[in-house]
Amino acid sequence: MDQAxxxxxxxxxxxxxxxxYIVLAAAKLIIASIGNSQSLWADGLNNTxxxxxxxxxxxxxxxxxxxxDEDHHYGxxxxxxxxxxxxxFIIVTVGIQVIIDTFGQLFAEGNTQPGMLTAWTALxxxxxxxxxYLYNVSLAKxxxxxxxxxxxxxxxxxxxxxxxxxxxxxxxxxxxxWLDPLAGLIVGIIICKTAxxxxxxxxxxxxxxxxxxQIRNIKESIAKVPEVKKVVxxxxxxxxxxxxxxxxxxxxxxxxxxxxxxxxxxxxxxxxEKHNIPYAHIHIEPYE
Numbered sequence: 001m002d003q004a005x006x007x008x009x010x011x012x013x014x015x016x017x018x019x020x021y022i023v024l025a026a027a028k029l030i031i032a033s034i035g036n037s038q039s040l041w042a043d044g045l046n047n048t049x050x051x052x053x054x055x056x057x058x059x060x061x062x063x064x065x066x067x068x069d070e071d072h073h074y075g076x077x078x079x080x081x082x083x084x085x086x087x088x089f090i091i092v093t094v095g096i097q098v099i100i101d102t103f104g105q106l107f108a109e110g111n112t113q114p115g116m117l118t119a120w121t122a123l124x125x126x127x128x129x130x131x132x133y134l135y136n137v138s139l140a141k142x143x144x145x146x147x148x149x150x151x152x153x154x155x156x157x158x159x160x161x162x163x164x165x166x167x168x169x170x171x172x173x174x175x176x177x178w179l180d181p182l183a184g185l186i187v188g189i190i191i192c193k194t195a196x197x198x199x200x201x202x203x204x205x206x207x208x209x210x211x212x213x214q215i216r217n218i219k220e221s222i223a224k225v226p227e228v229k230k231v232v233x234x235x236x237x238x239x240x241x242x243x244x245x246x247x248x249x250x251x252x253x254x255x256x257x258x259x260x261x262x263x264x265x266x267x268x269x270x271x272x273e274k275h276n277i278p279y280a281h282i283h284i285e286p287y288e
Contacts, residue, residue, distance in 0.1 A: 011058055011061050011062065012139070013135065013136040013139045013140065013145075013148050013151070013152075014054050014055075014057045014058040014061060014148065014151065015058065016132060016135065016136070017050070017054040017057075017132060017136065017151055017155065018051060018054040018055060018058065020128060020129065020132050021047045021048075021050045021051045021054060022051055024044075024047045024125045024128065024129070025044050025045075025047035025048045025050075025051060026044075027044075027121060027125070028040050028041070028043055028044030028047060028121060028122075028125065029041065029044035029045070029048075031117055031118055031121045032044055032118055034115070034117070035114050035115035035116075035117050035118035036112055036113075036114050036115065036118075037114035037115070037118035037165070037169055037180055038101075038102055038114075038180050038181040038183075038184040039102075039114075039122075039164070039165040039168040039169060039180050039181070039182075039183035039184040039187060040114070040118045040121060040122055040165050040169065041184065042098045042101075042102055042165070042183075042184035042185075042187040042188055043122060043125070043161055043162055043165045043184075043187055045094055045097075045098055046094070046095075046098070046158060046161055046187055046190075046191050047125075047158065048094065049090060049091045049094040049095070049191065050154060050158060052087060052090050052091070053084075053087035053090070053091060053151065053154065053198075054151060056083040056084065056086050056087040056090075057080070057083055057084065057087070057148065057150075057151050059079075059083055060079050060080035060081070060082065060083025060084065061080060061145070061148075063076050063079035063080075063083075064076050064077045064078075064079050064080045066079075074239055074244070075239065077239035077242055078205075078206070078239050080145070081202050081205045081206055081238075082202075082206070084150060084198050084201070084202045085198075085199065085202040085203065085206070087198060088195045088196075088198040088199040088202065089195075089199075091191060091192075091194060091195035091198070092191075092192055092195035092196070092199075094191060095188050095189075095190075095191030095192035095194075095195055096188070096192065097188075098184065098185075098187060098188030098191060099185060099188035099189065099192070101184075101188075102181050102182075102184035102185040102187075102188055103185055106178060106181040106182055106185060112177070113172050113173065113175075113177060114169050114172055114180050116169075116173065118169050119166050119169040119170055119173075122162045122163070122165040122166040122169065123162070123163070123166045125159075125162045126159045126160075126162035126163045126166065127159075129155050129156075129158045129159035129162065130155075130156070130159040132155045133152050133153075133155035133156040133159060136148055136149075136151060136152035136155055137149065137152035137153075137155075137156075140152050150197075150198055150201065153197075154194055154198075157190060157194055160190075161187050161190050164183050164186055164187065164190075165183050165184070165187065167179075167183065168180045168181075168182060168183025168184070169183070171183075205238045208237040208238075209238075210235075210236035210237055210238065210243075211236075214236065214243075214275070215234050215235075215236055217275065218234050218236075218245065218247075218271070218275055218277075219231050219234050221270055221271075221274055221275065222234070222247065222249065222267055222270070225263065225266060225267060225270065227251055227252070227255075227263045227266075228249050228250070228251060228263070228267075229249075229250045229251055229252065229287035230249065230250040230287060231247070231248075231249055232248040232249060232250060232285065233246075233247070233248040234246070234247050234248075235247075242277075242278055242279065243275075243276075243277045243278075243279075244277075244279045244280075244281075245271065245277055245279070245280040245281070246280075246281045246283070247267070247280060247281070247282045247283065248282075248283045248285065249263075249267075249282065249283070249284060249285070250284075250285050250286065250287035251263060251284055251285075251286070251287055252286075252287060253286030253287060253288070260284050263284070264282040264284065267280065267282055268280050268282070
């Protein structure tokens, strides 16, 4: 299966997240208004941002499938990362607004007890989101999609947020009315934390950051190829869900062009099979 097919499969996970979040956001906001729950209201707004994030992931995946053209020689894979960065800005805006609103409610007088329907709604939503998380994280690992994996982690954190809202509402049933807005405040903080994690990962990728341990593992693998006398340098960068690697190695200076090319083909096969790296630029120099 090629990268385009992987990205197309990833769109299925994004659509599942979008449908789940639309239904849950609408249910939470309506029931929170009826049942007077600040934490469930904040949780509903959280799911609204998740709809936006999932749509951004979907758009990024669609653009990433476009083939290389005259001014995108490496393809459009980074559109996936740009979409994640865009989603992070939207999410943090909503998170800050939730914090402001619930912080005011936390110290307000006359807080009322939320209805139990709001608690059961939060608990049911947590179960739904946990199943969505299990599906998306499995699919993300299968197709190697960084944005879908990030969306799956967001699914899991949202399930935990709903459990937190449930706990806050239950606490309010015992007269601890401040627990409901407190749970909403915590939801707002979690929303901002999620936005920061997405922003940090996206900017690391867009500035050509690469995992140092993976570089060391690649060096060790190439060094074990018998014809390679020395691994001079290995550099990496991420394009969407793909890793592009630049390698410089030293080989026997008496090898002809055909023999040297055969070495690069063995290294490329090694990188694909052991490290799931589809593209590598290998520069060969004579070993003195």
